[in-house]
Amino acid sequence: MDPDAARHKTITPNILLLMTDQQRADALGASGGWVPTPHLDGLAAEGMRFSNCITTSPVCVPARLSLATGLYPHHTGVWQNQRSQPSPEQPTWMQCVRAAGYRTSLFGKTHLHPHQGDLREREDLMRSYGLDDVDEIGGPRASARVLSHMTAAWQAAGVWDAYRADYEERFRDKPHMVRPSPLGLQHYADVYVGQQARQYITEYDLEQPWCCWVSFGGPHEPWDTPEPFASLCDPLAMPRARRAPEGVAGRPLGELDRMLASAVDPSVDDIAAMRANYAGNIALIDEQIGQIFAAIKGRGEWENTIVVLVSDHGEMNGDAGLIYKSNFLDGAVRVPLIVRTPEMVEAAVSEALVEWIDIGPTLVEMAGGRVDYPQFGCSLNPVLEDPRVEHRTEVIAELVGEIMLLDHQWKVALNCAGQVYLLFDVQNDPDEMVNLAGRPEMAAVEDRLRLRVLERLVSTQLQGAGYRCDLHGN
Numbered sequence: 001m002d003p004d005a006a007r008h009k010t011i012t013p014n015i016l017l018l019m020t021d022q023q024r025a026d027a028l029g030a031s032g033g034w035v036p037t038p039h040l041d042g043l044a045a046e047g048m049r050f051s052n053c054i055t056t057s058p059v060c061v062p063a064r065l066s067l068a069t070g071l072y073p074h075h076t077g078v079w080q081n082q083r084s085q086p087s088p089e090q091p092t093w094m095q096c097v098r099a100a101g102y103r104t105s106l107f108g109k110t111h112l113h114p115h116q117g118d119l120r121e122r123e124d125l126m127r128s129y130g131l132d133d134v135d136e137i138g139g140p141r142a143s144a145r146v147l148s149h150m151t152a153a154w155q156a157a158g159v160w161d162a163y164r165a166d167y168e169e170r171f172r173d174k175p176h177m178v179r180p181s182p183l184g185l186q187h188y189a190d191v192y193v194g195q196q197a198r199q200y201i202t203e204y205d206l207e208q209p210w211c212c213w214v215s216f217g218g219p220h221e222p223w224d225t226p227e228p229f230a231s232l233c234d235p236l237a238m239p240r241a242r243r244a245p246e247g248v249a250g251r252p253l254g255e256l257d258r259m260l261a262s263a264v265d266p267s268v269d270d271i272a273a274m275r276a277n278y279a280g281n282i283a284l285i286d287e288q289i290g291q292i293f294a295a296i297k298g299r300g301e302w303e304n305t306i307v308v309l310v311s312d313h314g315e316m317n318g319d320a321g322l323i324y325k326s327n328f329l330d331g332a333v334r335v336p337l338i339v340r341t342p343e344m345v346e347a348a349v350s351e352a353l354v355e356w357i358d359i360g361p362t363l364v365e366m367a368g369g370r371v372d373y374p375q376f377g378c379s380l381n382p383v384l385e386d387p388r389v390e391h392r393t394e395v396i397a398e399l400v401g402e403i404m405l406l407d408h409q410w411k412v413a414l415n416c417a418g419q420v421y422l423l424f425d426v427q428n429d430p431d432e433m434v435n436l437a438g439r440p441e442m443a444a445v446e447d448r449l450r451l452r453v454l455e456r457l458v459s460t461q462l463q464g465a466g467y468r469c470d471l472h473g474n
Contacts, residue, residue: 013342014305015102015211015363016296018289020282021060021109021139022220022325023311025053025334026239027282034239035279036232039290040338043307045347047340048384053354054395054406058313058325058332060139062398064111066357067312068092068129069467070375073398074457076467080326080400085113085471086129091373093360094130094213100369103208105133105200108193108215114471115142120149131213135196137189139217140224141167150192159187170222176266176323178273181224188226190218190281194288202295211367214292219281219315221324223273229280229287235272238279241318242331242431245424251438252419255400256327263321271318278317306366309338310359328404328413328422330432333397339384341366352383352391353406376460396456405453412437412449420446 026032030044031051056066062078069076069092078084086092098104112129113122115138126134138146144167154160162182170177181188197214204210218225244260266274289309296302314332316322325332335356357377364371365379382389394407401416406426413422423437423446436442 012101012209012368013366014209014296014301015097015367016292016305016307017211017213017359017363018292018307018309019108019213019215020219020285020309020311020336021215021217022313022315023282023336024314024317024331025051025336027219027279027315028336030338031336032239034233034237034275036283037286039286039293040309043293043309043340044338047307047338047344048348048350048387050337050339050350050352050354050380052351052395052406053310053335053337053356054333054397055311055313055335055356056396057398058327059399060111060312063312063356067360068094068110068112070357070360070371070377071467072357072376072396072460074403074460076469079398083114083471084469085125087468087470088125088128090129090468091375092130093364093371093377094211096130096364096369096371097211097367098130098132100364100367101208102211102367103133103204103206104131104211104213106131106213106215107135107197107200108213109137109139109217110215111139115139115146118147120147133200137193137217140189140220140222143189143217144168150189153192154183154187157187159183166224167222170224176221176223176264176270176274178223178270178277180226180230183226185226185229185284188284190216190285190288193217194285194291198288198292198295201292202298204299211363214289216285216288218285219278221315223277223281225277225281225284229284230277231280232283233276233279235269235276238272238275240268241271242320243433244320245329245422245432245435247435248438251435252415252417252421254413254415254419254421255402256329256413256422259322259327260320264323265321266318266323274323275317278315303342305342306363307338307340308359308363309336310356311335312356326399328397328399328402328411330430333404339380341384344384348387350383350387351408352387352389353393353395353408354380354383354391355395358391374466394452394456396453403453403457405449405456410445410449412446412453414450414453418450418454420450423449
């Protein structure tokens with residue numbers, strides 16, 4: 001690298017965006033204490049951990065689309081895991097970072113287009129979204145059928161058929177089956193993603209600063225963490241699951257009630273085994289992240305690198321007798337968020353209310369760029385400079401036509417008919433044990449919160465954001 005390029009890199013920071021899939025907010029050593037994450041705990045010790053980051057939607061496709069565009073499901077019409085593909089002309093935060101002079105890259109899962117066929121044929125589409133160098137994989141389910149650089153390597157190594165057979169058996173017999181992946185550690189998807197990113201950063205020799213998005217497929221189900229991480233955590237040491245919230249008879253019903261009526265209701269032993277395997281998967285990812293950190297430090301660039309860790313949504317892991325996500329309970333909607341910048345001098349924990357779409361404009365501002373299209377993310381930089389700053393007075397999440405609003409006192413969720421079916425006093429009931437919806441004494445609170453939800457919807461619609469798509473529908 002020539003001296004002028006080296007001087008430029010000392011001024012312009014690199015950006016590392018680390019994303020996991022389906023990681024609960026409490027699934028970090030620094031936040032919950034039951035998952036061994038020394039590298040991410042070290043990151044938190046150098047930066048700011050946000051304890052109230054809420055996903056825009058507790059399911060993959062709408063959440064990830066919202067992160068890329070800064071738009072809510074009520075703008076995009078994408079309310080669940082459905083076929084959706086943004087147009088190449090759709091503005092994204094990645095384009096803004098690239099326009100600011102960065103070389104952008106992606107290793108792992110995006111889910112910005114349907115996971116089918118050969119993902120290697122979509123690299124031009126990903127470049128139109130703002131990503132220069134792309135090695136995309138499908139999620140754990142999609143990788144049983146879609147081609148990518150990773151699954152082509154599995155095929156060459158003779159392990160892809162075993163992976164497919166394992167998946168078919170798991171979901172035929174017991175969706176929450178816990179046993180190590182037949183891939184083993186060497187070929188496991190999270191290891192592939194981590195190693196591809198580590199190698200890319202190690203060998204990077206361009207003059208531009210880099211913005212590397214590393215998007216792991218875990219700890220998304222299945223519970224198939226390979227050894228030695230499968231046996232790392234003791235099931236008996238895992239936190240017990242929360243029971244389903246108690247509510248009054250005759251109250252309005254919503255998506256959570258439908259899920260509870262058909263819950264798999266895993267046993268106490270099943271939940272402990274799932275959580276131990278889940279914790280092992282996160283520990284595996286943490287170890288890969290540690291190797292990426294070591295590569296950055298080996299280049300002498302750690303003090304000039306911004307690092308963000310976040311997840312798209314959570315995982316119930318037995319809470320309320322549920323597995324997976326797709327509801328508004330805490331385990332599904334609250335996600336980890338850590339931001340570390342070279343300017344930070346001490347660790348901090350912020351209780352500010354944050355929406356995960358705030359990450360895009362934060363990174364663009366840090367890159368010295370500008371978001372010049374309609375979107376609803378808000379930069380976190382004022383909070384990073386002063387943790388006492390109130391970032392948002394409320395945050396929202398959306399799913400299958402329903403909407404949730406959370407402030408520092410209340411969580412409320414409206415069903416598709418606009419009725420309040422969930423209401424929690426989060427100050428006095430942080431574990432969400434008592435659903436206050438439908439109680440006569442809460443009628444005034446329900447009316448006030450319902451009005452705030454509607455005002456939030458109207459205020460965002462009035463700003464005229466548009467979503468451009470090439471593929472949309474079930």
